[in-house]
Every structure is written in structure tokens, then in C-alpha cells.
Amino acid sequence: MDEKEPQQSRRGFVKSATALLGAAVLAAPSAKAMSLTNPGRERGDERYIGQEGKRFGMVIDLRKCVGCQACTSACKSENKVPHEKFRTYVPEYELGSYPNVHKAFLPQLCNHCAEPSCVSVCPTGATFVRKDGIVVVDNEICWGCGYCINACPYDKRYFNPITNVADKCTLCAHRVDHGLLPACVESCVGGARVFGDFNDPHSAVSKLLSSFPTTVLKPASGTKPRVFYIALSGEIQGLPYSLKALDDMARKIDGMPTTREWSTKGE
Amino acid sequence: MDFGALLHTISTITPDRPWGIDIPNYFWFTGSSAAAFIISSFAHVFGMKEYKPIAGFSLLLAFVLLVAAPMNLIDDLRQPGRIINFFFYGWENFPTSPMKWGVLLLIAYPLLILVEALVLYRPYFWFSKGVVRSQEQVEKDHHLGVILGAIGIPLALSVHGYTGYILGAVHAIPLFHTPLMPILFLASAMVSGTGLLIILLPIFQKFFTDFKQVDMEMMQRLARLLSWFIVIDLVIRFFWLTFAITFNGEEKYALKLFFGENFWEVLIVDYVICLFVPMIIGFTSYLTRSFKWVLFGGILSAIGVWIFRWNTVIGGQSIGKTTPFLLEYHPHFSGFDSTVSVLSNWSLLIALIALVMVLFPWDKEMANYYVKQGDR
Numbered sequence: 001m002d003e004k005e006p007q008q009s010r011r012g013f014v015k016s017a018t019a020l021l022g023a024a025v026l027a028a029p030s031a032k033a034m035s036l037t038n039p040g041r042e043r044g045d046e047r048y049i050g051q052e053g054k055r056f057g058m059v060i061d062l063r064k065c066v067g068c069q070a071c072t073s074a075c076k077s078e079n080k081v082p083h084e085k086f087r088t089y090v091p092e093y094e095l096g097s098y099p100n101v102h103k104a105f106l107p108q109l110c111n112h113c114a115e116p117s118c119v120s121v122c123p124t125g126a127t128f129v130r131k132d133g134i135v136v137v138d139n140e141i142c143w144g145c146g147y148c149i150n151a152c153p154y155d156k157r158y159f160n161p162i163t164n165v166a167d168k169c170t171l172c173a174h175r176v177d178h179g180l181l182p183a184c185v186e187s188c189v190g191g192a193r194v195f196g197d198f199n200d201p202h203s204a205v206s207k208l209l210s211s212f213p214t215t216v217l218k219p220a221s222g223t224k225p226r227v228f229y230i231a232l233s234g235e236i237q238g239l240p241y242s243l244k245a246l247d248d249m250a251r252k253i254d255g256m257p258t259t260r261e262w263s264t265k266g267e
Numbered sequence: 268m269d270f271g272a273l274l275h276t277i278s279t280i281t282p283d284r285p286w287g288i289d290i291p292n293y294f295w296f297t298g299s300s301a302a303a304f305i306i307s308s309f310a311h312v313f314g315m316k317e318y319k320p321i322a323g324f325s326l327l328l329a330f331v332l333l334v335a336a337p338m339n340l341i342d343d344l345r346q347p348g349r350i351i352n353f354f355f356y357g358w359e360n361f362p363t364s365p366m367k368w369g370v371l372l373l374i375a376y377p378l379l380i381l382v383e384a385l386v387l388y389r390p391y392f393w394f395s396k397g398v399v400r401s402q403e404q405v406e407k408d409h410h411l412g413v414i415l416g417a418i419g420i421p422l423a424l425s426v427h428g429y430t431g432y433i434l435g436a437v438h439a440i441p442l443f444h445t446p447l448m449p450i451l452f453l454a455s456a457m458v459s460g461t462g463l464l465i466i467l468l469p470i471f472q473k474f475f476t477d478f479k480q481v482d483m484e485m486m487q488r489l490a491r492l493l494s495w496f497i498v499i500d501l502v503i504r505f506f507w508l509t510f511a512i513t514f515n516g517e518e519k520y521a522l523k524l525f526f527g528e529n530f531w532e533v534l535i536v537d538y539v540i541c542l543f544v545p546m547i548i549g550f551t552s553y554l555t556r557s558f559k560w561v562l563f564g565g566i567l568s569a570i571g572v573w574i575f576r577w578n579t580v581i582g583g584q585s586i587g588k589t590t591p592f593l594l595e596y597h598p599h600f601s602g603f604d605s606t607v608s609v610l611s612n613w614s615l616l617i618a619l620i621a622l623v624m625v626l627f628p629w630d631k632e633m634a635n636y637y638v639k640q641g642d643r
Binding site for chain 2: 036
């Protein structure tokens with residue numbers, strides 16, 4: 001027997017094993033194109049790329065919000081948002097102390113931040129920013145680790161119980177890409193929500209930004225939100241968590257059961 | 268007037284949080300693994316002879332804990348079938364997503380321990396087959412073991428450090444957001460790892476060896492070591508909390524609220540009962556002479572670190588970001604990310620410990636230190 005033969009066969013084995021391993025690696029995600037970032041973006045899918053040269057966002061004029069929740073319900077029906085989950089909602093606050101009190105509403109949605117903390121922590125590249133600034137989640141890539149949900153300082157992400165992955169407001173990108181307005185904007189009875197392109201100086205949002213003093217939620221978090229508020233009360237801007245909610249007290253009085261995994265802490 | 272009295276939340280939604288009971292358990296497993304590895308390296312790398320008898324045992328324990336740990340992670344995922352995506356996509360976020368570092372660390376570290384264990388136990392596997400080894404071969408193996416151990420130390424620290432980093436990098440949660448978090452995690456890991464060794468060592472020495480006796484001197488040594496680790500842990504916790512309360516930022520109010528509301532669970536149970544008591548036991552030579560007290564201290568500290576992981580992960584998430592006050596967590600009983608799944612993970616860990624301890628001749632190696640040549 002040739003002395004070199006065992007070596008050759010070993011080399012042959014290594015070669016075929018490498019080839020097999022390579023084939024397995026390529027075949028595993030065969031449904032999606034191989035990509036180190038995100039297959040949809042690599043493919044150049046329009047839904048992933050968005051509208052180049054634009055920068056979408058929203059200005060919310062709180063003087064016009066009446067707390068009717070039309071936006072909340074329009075969003076739920078447009079985006080088929082599951083039961084007990086919300087992409088946008090309008091919490092209600094009471095400011096001041098008796099007898100000097102007034103109510104305040106604070107419509108909230110994903111801020112489509114310029115520096116989104118959810119995107120930088122994503123270990124699968126499932127959440128990313130489109131070229132027009134809209135932050136989206138690829139629900140075929142997301143593996144549901146929840147890192148983005150904890151990283152969002154605004155609590156605007158949740159697990160969708162139908163897709164079983166992280167989900168959030170998309171600024172109705174599917175509508176915007178067809179030249180329509182987001183559902184919440186279209187349904188806002190007071191005209192408090194204004195949507196548009198911040199890159200266009202003639203857009204309504206650009207004009208509002210230059211005409212009124214505006215502010216964002218939690219500016220200290222450094223995420224540079226692209227949802228601006230007109231007439232936002234300083235007391236609620238930081239969304240303080242140091243107080244007990246009236247609905248906590250109501251829950252206690254009503255003896256509401258805590259069947260959910262996470263619930264408001266009763267006293 | 269109290270600023271707080273100016274604002275009441277009348278209605279808002281209660282958000283769900285993503286990380287459940289699996290995650291504190293994962294942190295406990297990886298932390299204890301890192302500690303077991305470091306203790307085994309006391310002998311293998313730093314040449315501390317007094318730890319030689321338990322170096323091999325401790326190394327195997329480190330391996331088993333790290334094999335079982337990621338199962339907790341997978342169970343916490345909402346789409347566990349997509350684990351492959353973790354390896355293929357999202358590499359552009361590698362510099363900013365500490366979770367992504369796990370791809371490399373969670374593969375490299377257990378592999379390294381396995382190789383080190385195989386090198387360490389090679390003479391015992393060979394000896395049983397009647398192969399005689401030269402002194403040169405033995406020295407070569409020893410040298411290889413030292414190198415692997417030396418690489419393993421930073422790797423072990425990284426594996427557990429990165430888990431702390433995952434939390435520390437979450438700016439949105441005041442209880443997580445501190446650069447001290449990786450170090451805090453490492454310090455508490457050393458406590459739980461040593462505690463676990465104090466629990467397991469007597470069980471294995473007493474029931475699964477030929478010499479059938481507990482090395483009480485080693486138990487005392489471990490108890491003393493545990494106390495020093497607790498001192499380090501407490502000092503770092505002191506830094507963490509005092510730094511947060513100095514300035515009147517968001518973190519101060521969140522921590523005040525959190526520690527105030529959970530005073531009993533956090534400060535009394537975790538800090539006083541589960542850290543302070545074992546520390547006193549370890550430093551009191553009268554108590555360390557008693558096997559029962561040492562074991563009690565070990566059990567308390569191992570449980571205490573689990574509670575610390577729970578208080579950090581669950582407690583941090585209980586702090587509202589847009590909702591007032593705190594949230595409450597009630598883990599599901601069964602299904603994904605539930606009490607039953609964590610118990611299953613513990614069963615898996617125990618099964619793996621049994622399997623690895625059966626496969627590896629740790630008892631023969633340990634007997635070298637306890638049985639005189641003539642008695643064998």
C-alpha cells in the first residue's frame with residue numbers, strides 16, 4: 001500500500017466534509033438570500049428600502065387633541081393590531097391639584113428616531129431604518145428575543161401574539177408608499193396629527209416646525225425622535241414614573257384579578 | 268408642594284415586558300460556570316496547590332453549566348425555530364449589540380473547556396487502557412492545559428461579562444443602565460459559583476468516590492473564599508447604588524421607587540440574609556469548622572445570587588417607561604418561559620452533571636489527593 005494514501009484519504013475526507021458543510025450552510029436559509037445584514041434589504045425590496053431622499057415624521061399639535069381615541073381605533077383596524085396591543089394610544093392625565101386642575105392628552109406612537117436604540121441592539125438585523133427614516137421590523141427574520149422592546153425608551157414595541165415577533169408602528173408605510181396618509185392621521189378629528197416629509201421645506205410638518213416651538217419625548221435619551229409635539233406640558237414630557245396611577249387605584253377598588261403575565265402593581 | 272402631586276395618570280395601557288423567568292436563570296447558569304472555571308484555574312493556571320483536588324471537578328461543572336445555560340435563552344425566544352437567523356443576519360449590529368457577541372462567546376467558551384477537560388483527563392482515559400505515557404508527554408499535556416486555562420480566563424470573564432453588558436447597555440431601564448453591570452454580574456457570579464461548589468462537592472465526595480469522605484479543609488477554604496467574593500460583590504453594589512443617587516436624574520427617582528417598594532425582597536432577603544449571613548459564616552472560624560454551617564452559607568449565597576438576578580432582570584423591567592408606578596410579574600406555570608420550563612432546565616442541568624461525571628474519571632483524579640499511594 002502506498003504510504004501517502006492515508007493522508008490523501010484524510011485530505012479527501014476534509015474536502016468532502018467542508019463541501020458538505022458549505023452546502024448545508026447555503027441551503028439552510030435557502031428561502032431567503034444569504035446576507036450578513038438583512039436579506040430583504042440586500043434584495044432591494046421596495047418595502048425595505050422606502051422612499052429615497054425623504055424623511056418622514058409627524059408633528060402632533062396637542063392644542064387640537066381631544067382624546068377621542070379615533071387614532072387608536074383607526075390604527076388597530078388598519079394594521080390588524082392584536083387584542084390588548086397598541087401601536088398608538090392616547091393616555092389621559094390630570095395636571096395640577098384641586099381645585100386648579102386640567103386634563104391633558106398625550107398621543108403616543110413609535111418616534112421613528114433618527115438614532116433608534118432598538119436598531120443598534122438587534123442581533124438579527126430584523127429591525128432597521130428605511131431610507132425615508134421609517135423604522136420597521138422584518139417579521140420573517142425577527143427571532144423574538146425582545147432586546148429591542150427593552151431598549152426602546154418610549155415603550156412603543158410589543159410582541160405580536162400572531163406573528164410571535166416584535167411589532168410596532170410603521171407610520172403605515174404600506175399606505176405612505178402609495179401616496180396615502182397614515183390611518184391615525186387621516187382619522188384624527190381635531191387635525192392634531194400632521195404627517196409629512198421633513199426634507200421638503202414646503203411640507204406641512206416643516207412649516208409647523210419652523211412656526212411653533214416644538215419638543216420631543218424624553219429628549220435626554222438621545223434617540224432624536226421624529227415625532228414632535230406642540231404645546232407639550234413639561235410635567236409629562238419626561239413621562240415620569242414616580243406616581244401611582246388613578247387606574248391602579250380603580251383596579252384595587254374593583255378587585256381586578258392579575259391573570260396577565262405583566263400587570264400594573266396593585267397596592 | 269410635591270412635584271409629583273401635580274400629575275395623575277388617569278388612563279394608559281399596561282405594557283408587557285419581554286424577558287421572563289428564563290433570563291435570570293440563564294444569567295445564574297453562565298455566571299456560576301464562569302466562577303467554576305476561575306476556581307479550577309486557581310490550580311491549573313495560577314498553580315495554587317490547595318485548589319488542585321477540585322480543579323478537575325470544577326472544570327467539568329463549568330462545562331455542564333454552560334451547555335445547559337443557552338437552553339434558557341432559546342426557551343425565552345418567541346421564535347426559537349429561527350435560531351439560525353442569529354448566525355446569519357444582523358452582523359452590521361455586531362459593534363452595538365452585546366447580545367450578538369454571544370454568537371462567538373457561547374460557542375468558543377464551552378468548546379475550550381471541553382478541550383481543556385479532555386487534555387486534563389487524557390492520562391486517566393489512557394491509563395485505563397494500559398497505555399504508559401512518558402514524562403515528556405505528561406509535561407506537554409500540562410503545558411497545553413496551562414495555555415488553554417490562560418485563554419479560558421478572559422473568555423470565562425467575557426462570557427459572563429457580556430451578559431451583564433446586555434443589561435448595562437439598555438439605557439431605557441434605569442436599574443440596568445450602569446457601566447458597572449458587567450463587573451457586578453461577575454462579582455455576584457463568583458459568589459453563586461462558589462456557593463454551588465460548596466453544595467455539590469460534599470455530595471460527590473461522599474457518595475460518588477471510592478474514598479467516600481468530605482474534604483472539610485477544602486470546604487473551609489471555599490467558605491472563606493466565598494466570604495471574600497461577597498465582600499467584593501457588596502463593594503461593587505455600593506458603588507452602583509451610591510453613584511445613581513448622587514445626582515437628581517431619572518435614575519435616582521426610579522431606583523428610589525424600586526428599592527422603596529421592594530425593600531423586603533431586595534434589601535432584607537438579598538443583601539442581608541443571602542449575602543451578609545454567608546459572609547459572616549465564612550469569616551467566623553468557629554462556624555466554618557461545622558459542615559452544616561458551611562453548607563448553609565453556600566446554599567444561602569447560591570439562592571441569594573439567583574434572587575439578585577431575578578430582582579435585576581424582572582425588577583428592572585417592572586419600572587414603567589410610559590406608565591406610572593411599577594409593574595408586577597406573574598410567570599406562567601407551563602409553556603414557553605414558565606416556571607415549568609425553568610424547572611425542566613434544572614432537570615437538564617442535573618442530568619448533564621450526572622452524565623459528564625459518569626463519563627469523566629474525575630473521581631480517580633481526585634483520589635490522587637486523598638488516598639495514599641499504598642492504600643490504592
